[in-house]
Amino acid sequence: MKYSATVPTRMQAWTYRRYGPPDVLQREELPVPTPGPKDILVRVHATTVNRTDCGFRSAEYVISRLFSGLFRPKRPVLGCEFAGEVVAVGEQVDRFKVGDKVFGYDDQRFGAYAEYMVTAADGGAALLPQGWSYPEAAPLTEGIHYAWCDLKAADIGPGSRVLVYGATGAIGSGAVQLAVSLGAEVTAVCTTPHVERIKALGAHKVIDRNTTDFRTEPGSFDLVFDAVGKSRFKHCRHLLTPNGCYISTELGPRSENVFLAMVGGLRKGPRVRFPLPTISQADVEHFRSMAEAGTLRPLIDRVVGFKELVEATRYVETGQKIGNVVVTIG
Numbered sequence: 001m002k003y004s005a006t007v008p009t010r011m012q013a014w015t016y017r018r019y020g021p022p023d024v025l026q027r028e029e030l031p032v033p034t035p036g037p038k039d040i041l042v043r044v045h046a047t048t049v050n051r052t053d054c055g056f057r058s059a060e061y062v063i064s065r066l067f068s069g070l071f072r073p074k075r076p077v078l079g080c081e082f083a084g085e086v087v088a089v090g091e092q093v094d095r096f097k098v099g100d101k102v103f104g105y106d107d108q109r110f111g112a113y114a115e116y117m118v119t120a121a122d123g124g125a126a127l128l129p130q131g132w133s134y135p136e137a138a139p140l141t142e143g144i145h146y147a148w149c150d151l152k153a154a155d156i157g158p159g160s161r162v163l164v165y166g167a168t169g170a171i172g173s174g175a176v177q178l179a180v181s182l183g184a185e186v187t188a189v190c191t192t193p194h195v196e197r198i199k200a201l202g203a204h205k206v207i208d209r210n211t212t213d214f215r216t217e218p219g220s221f222d223l224v225f226d227a228v229g230k231s232r233f234k235h236c237r238h239l240l241t242p243n244g245c246y247i248s249t250e251l252g253p254r255s256e257n258v259f260l261a262m263v264g265g266l267r268k269g270p271r272v273r274f275p276l277p278t279i280s281q282a283d284v285e286h287f288r289s290m291a292e293a294g295t296l297r298p299l300i301d302r303v304v305g306f307k308e309l310v311e312a313t314r315y316v317e318t319g320q321k322i323g324n325v326v327v328t329i330g
């Protein structure tokens with residue numbers, strides 16, 4: 001094990017010992033975690049409050065408890081997105097060294113709501129994009145990898161026509177940029193104050209949902225991607241080409257999106273897909289190279305300090321954040 005000389009034994013963290021509203025989060029002093037032979041220990045400089053962390057904390061969808069603990073959380077520290085400095089590496093790690101600046105995603109062990117976290121060296125970590133700060137890089141994975149999985153599931157490529165509903169969310173703003181990078185023609189939907197911001201992400205057309213119902217617009221899309229889970233397939237079907245698909249980030253009323261995805265292959269015409277999200281090292285490296293090339297930049301709503309994390313969580317749960325809420329630590 002190679003350690004930086006400056007690693008303390010104790011650290012500050014936000015923990016949750018039971019499922020519930022943002023108030024279940026509490027400040028605690030914990031031992032700094034010990035990396036295993038294939039892990040790195042990261043001094044976390046920035047994390048985000050995102051919908052994944054909120055989903056696990058509230059356990060709104062009971063199914064999340066199968067991963068996080070049936071009756072109470074198995075891992076008390078949330079925080080799946082991180083950016084920080086490697087301060088220790090396990091003996092089998094050759095991908096990173098002490099002093100490297102990294103960013104990434106870990107929804108297996110979480111842990112970024114703390115001054116130090118352990119993550120697998122061959123998991124979702126990569127070197128910080130050249131010239132990027134920790135707060136800029138922290139939101140490069142959560143919403144963006146969901147968007148990436150969904151665009152891949154819909155087989156989006158050059159010339160595809162994509163409509164992104166909820167283009168200002170972490171997932172939606174990522175989807176606009178990723179679809180443009182794949183060569184798709186992108187129509188995005190958001191409210192009046194954000195139209196210019198979404199055009200700046202590369203959307204070819206922006207529909208202002210304050211003045212226009214996107215479902216009444218002419219269109220023939222290969223993908224209608226509802227990045228905020230507010231629509232229904234039956235109201236969007238007419239916008240799709242015969243081989244087109246509808247993907248939503250939510251289950252829909254009575255989980256209809258899962259059911260429709262299962263039976264969709266039995267019927268002709270547009271179908272629903274409900275891909276299970278995954279993230280690989282190659283995905284994170286891809287996001288890094290796009291960031292360095294200037295083709296991917298997460299929208300940041302606000303940057304707050306560590307002590308404001310609970311307040312930031314309440315804000316994220318209003319469903320009104322624009323892109324991402326970043327938390328700086330230390």
Ligand SMILES: NC(=O)c1ccc[n+]([C@@H]2O[C@H](COP(=O)([O-])OP(=O)(O)OC[C@H]3O[C@@H](n4cnc5c(N)ncnc54)[C@H](OP(=O)(O)O)[C@@H]3O)[C@@H](O)[C@H]2O)c1
Nearest residue numbers: 051052055168169170171190191228230249319320321322
């Ligand atoms: N359970 C989980 O683990 C999990 C994980 C990740 C994501 N998700 C789901 O994925 C969705 C997106 O998450 P996110 O973090 O990308 O974004 P988000 O915070 O949910 O989305 C915020 C944006 O949605 C737009 N919006 C709000 N209400 C809307 C409505 N009725 N119709 C259309 N747009 C609306 C707003 O922009 P405008 O005002 O400009 O339209 C706002 O900027 C959420 O539904 C979330 O629950 C769930």
